[in-house]
Amino acid sequence: SQASSSLQQMCEPSIYRDDDYADLDWDNLGFGIMPTDYMYLMKCSNGEDFEQGQLNRYGNIELGPAAGVLNYGQAVYEGTKVHRKEDGRLLLFRPEQNAIRMKFGAERMSMPSPSIDQFVDAVKQTVLANKRWVPPPGKGSLYIRPLLMGSGQILGLGAAPEYTFLVYVSPVGNYFKEGFAPLNLYVEKEFDRASRGGTGGIKSITNYAPGLKALTKAKNRGFSDVLYLDSVNRKNIEEVSSCNIFIVKGNAISTPAVNGTILPGVTRRSIIEIALDHGYQVEERVIPIDELIDADEVFCTGTAVGVASVGSTTYEGKRIKFKTGAQTVSQELYSTLVGIKTGLIEDKMDWIVEI
Ligand code: COI
Secondary structure, eight states: OHHHHHHHHHHSOGGGOTTOOOSOOGGGOOSOOOOOSEEEEEEEETTOOOOOOEEEESOOOOOOTTBHHHHHOOEEEOOEEEEEOTTSOEEEEOHHHHHHHHHHHHHHTTOOOOOHHHHHHHHHHHHHHTGGGSOOTTSOEEEEEEEEEEOSBOSSSSOOSEEEEEEEEEEEOOSSTTTTSOEEEEEOSSOOSOOTTSSTTTTBGGGTGGGHHHHHHHHHTTOSEEEEEOTTTSOBEEEETTBEEEEEETTEEEEEOOSSSSOOOHHHHHHHHHHHHTTOEEEEEOOBHHHHHTOSEEEEEETTTEEEEEEEEEETTEEEEOOOSTTSHHHHHHHHHHHHHTTSSOOTTOOEEEO
16 A cells, blocks of 8 residues: 555665765775675575575674584685666676576585575675665775675584575775786796696685785785796796786787686676677687786786786796786776776676666
8 A cells, every 4th residue: 555655665774765875985995895784694504495595784694613614614705796877777797607606616615506596686685785885986886795605513524514695795996005007916936826626716715815825925025916827837827816817919818718727707708708899819728927928918807806907027036017008908998898887888798787
């Protein structure tokens, strides 16, 4: 009835009002965690399907000391973003790709995973409930972090008896403190990111903490991030700790082929498709470090990172510089990607999910 719908409107939290923004300094967003209003939680026990999930107030979660994730690292995560268009609509970017990647990763980590629909629905619900945290157009985006973990307790090594899927969000700007300035990468020769037959090709939480030592060392020396080589010969470029890598030579753009040690990035794939559409030759293959040294241009891609131009790489004590600035291939591809993500360029590829 009319009375009950107006009562519903009165009770509707103000977060659903379009003109309502969280009280934030929108001009100075970095990449940090900010407590927002809601997070999504969904559980699955003892081989059953995931039960109906729900939004909860954002906050701490309870885990037993013997939770599989805490002791044996059984978890995978995802990252995706939503942008606010000028007309106020919210644009998600290929969220089903993240759902598919989580499924693939969960299978490798012996975990059940939400269906594609459950995943995308959870992302949509979490974004809508936190709408006031989506930055104004041009000021950044709302980063979405879906996480799937073995939350049940287990003492001997084995798959956890219960799993929790959760989604939280945080408004973000640039990932690197350099902002849009070109990155200076350090080519790591002591540590590896991933090995053959391991988990480098999925978004397992266990891929990240082992990289902190090299990352901290590189950051202390003034570098932006670490570029890893293959673990067999330490000869071919693989991946940066937070993103994928591309090299440009003439009209050819190359990136390491996805072979089990490279994360199949959604931004990586999208940049490949945009580059092909723009008439570049794109190669996914093995790339010796010598070829990177000889490249015209180098750039990184990732959901958090976006498309970041690389100004230099330092390998065996030698600093090699690359072309940067407005007239670069990375800038051209980046403009198209951002245009599509923010609704300013036509979405020919059908990548945007509007909510
Ligand atoms: C992302 O790009 O979404 C990631 O998950 C990378 C992470 C190191 C922030």
